[in-house]
Amino acid sequence: MERPCKKVKIIDEIQSDWLSNLPDHIIHHILSLMDTKFAVGTCVLSKNWRYYWTNIHTLSFCRSSFVDSQVFYDFITHVLHHRNHLKLLKLEIDCSKSAISDKITSLVFEYAISHGFEELDTNMIYLPKTLFRYKSLKTLKTVCYFKYSCFATLTTLELYYVMLDPKKDTFAGCLNLQNLQLIQCDVEGVSGVYNISAPRLLTLQISDFLPSRGRIVIKAPRLKFFTLNAINPPRLSMDRCRSLEKVNVHLFPFMDYDDNTIFNKFSFNHMAYYDDKAMQYYVFRMRMIAMCRGISRVKSLTLSLNLSHQETWKEKLVFAFHMDEDFDRKKLGRAVAEIASEELSDLQKRLLEDSRSAVAEKELPSIEEQILEMKKIVPPLWKMKAKTPRS
């Protein structure tokens, strides 16, 4: 390699000549953050730069950057052949638009495994068998369903659009798993209960878990942080999560706000008037109560509702609560449901008054300001809400 050796220059020169002094490891890092195709392209910048790309720590191959799979294959061969034999940190393969051949796959994975990679991020539908015998993977983002516990060292797992098997306790064998994200995953069949158990899990995020039926049972004795993004509140059971500190729930209730029938016609005690919207609202409220029962062990709970029309995603925080000792946990569900219902109706009214909802949305303070507000008002509000809402 004919790269000239850079010497540490004296301070005055660094001040005046900073351009040529960006340290090599930083340039390698910057090039590692991009599509490898672009990183390789920097070889024409200057003599100094000719081989910078060969030190990248992440390989990022995107099939759609190439006209056909033969060019893609040639490029990958070229990169693997010329990259310096340094440890590889991460492998990204994006083949969203077209499949890639077994030949390319095995070539890339053999290289990654022999260079001790720790992180894999791919949307490939099939992963090669050799990977499952590899023991050093720490972070995995995938769209595939398989026995994740075959990676004993796995600490972070992100699953996208995966169809989970309700009969199996999918994550129980992942003994070192600390972070789990389920994004738009679903469960096969119409099972009643889906179990998530993981002995060392610290953070869990579930977004748009599709099955609306059934119940999610989480058994994670060390779980501290749980984030849930959902359209409507799911049924949850988290009694076995004894370390739970914070739960953040973001809901995007799917309701029709365009007319005021829900709130005017509907009364909780008299179902005579219910139409579809009223039913939606009733179900939402019942689900809210059921969900809160499942997470009553938590020390701090925040709930935000996004009731805006689709174009603005501004959320309204409706509940931030620090559970203290004398808090009656059994009543949590009802209290939250009451507050949420009130917010729903308030917001709906405002949206109606101001049919150009964008104006109303802009007036919403940030979630932080709302939390501060909430902390001031929630304790008295809670006492008020503790009395029965039906009269």
Place this chain on the structure above:
Amino acid sequence: MASSSSSSSTQVKKITLKAADGKHFEVEEPVAMEMETVKSFFVGNEDAMKDMVVPLLNVSSEHMPAILDFYRNHSEFRKRTPPPPAEEVKAFNEAFLENKSDEQLMEMIMAANFLNTKELLNFLTEAAANRIKNKSVEYVRAFFGIENDFTPEEEARIRAENEWAFDGLDED
């Protein structure tokens, strides 16, 4: 100097940092300790904090206020319960880079590297990567201040050797 100002300020300890161009900055201790370089300066010598001035050779005074602001905000983000929403952090980070030229970004990367703070360095290098992603050869040369020392023949040869990297790219 820390003792003289103690009448007005609270009990928070201050550390004096000296930028490359000689300008002094008085910084609260927890903020200063975000910088590994400053932290290691005092390892085993904590008593020196009061009267030592820490020279920061690669950091110009132009960038000090912004960098200190970054530490203050991000350490507050880390402490906050519940954690701040991603949009708030993003908004702060975007504002931080607004109106910063490529040259200023580079200088700050050098500073973050010298101060040895991973969070700031990761954030700035990612910003640099985003600025050059999919840009033309000329643009990237200008960005890094690189002078093309290839002859046209050499450049053509290297392009040919790495032809796959240029497949489908528009040249300009």
